[in-house]
Amino acid sequence: MEVILSKVFGLKEEEIKDELTMQDIERWDSLTHMDLITSLETGLDIRFSMDEIMAMTDIKSIKSIVSQKV
Secondary structure, eight states: OHHHHHHHHTOOGGGOOTTOBTTTOTTOSHHHHHHHHHHHHHHHTOOOOHHHHHHOOBHHHHHHHHHHHO
């Protein structure tokens, strides 16, 4: 999953930290958020609900939601 996060956000894998939020990552806007969702769904063969998508506001929540699906 870190590979997907780093590719979408343009960060190195080691820069992906649980405490990072949408405000901390300059590229994380609404379009990038949808790219993230699509990349995670395609790359991990999972689907997210609208509530899950809206709850993904930091790396920790993304990891938590994804871990429940895989």
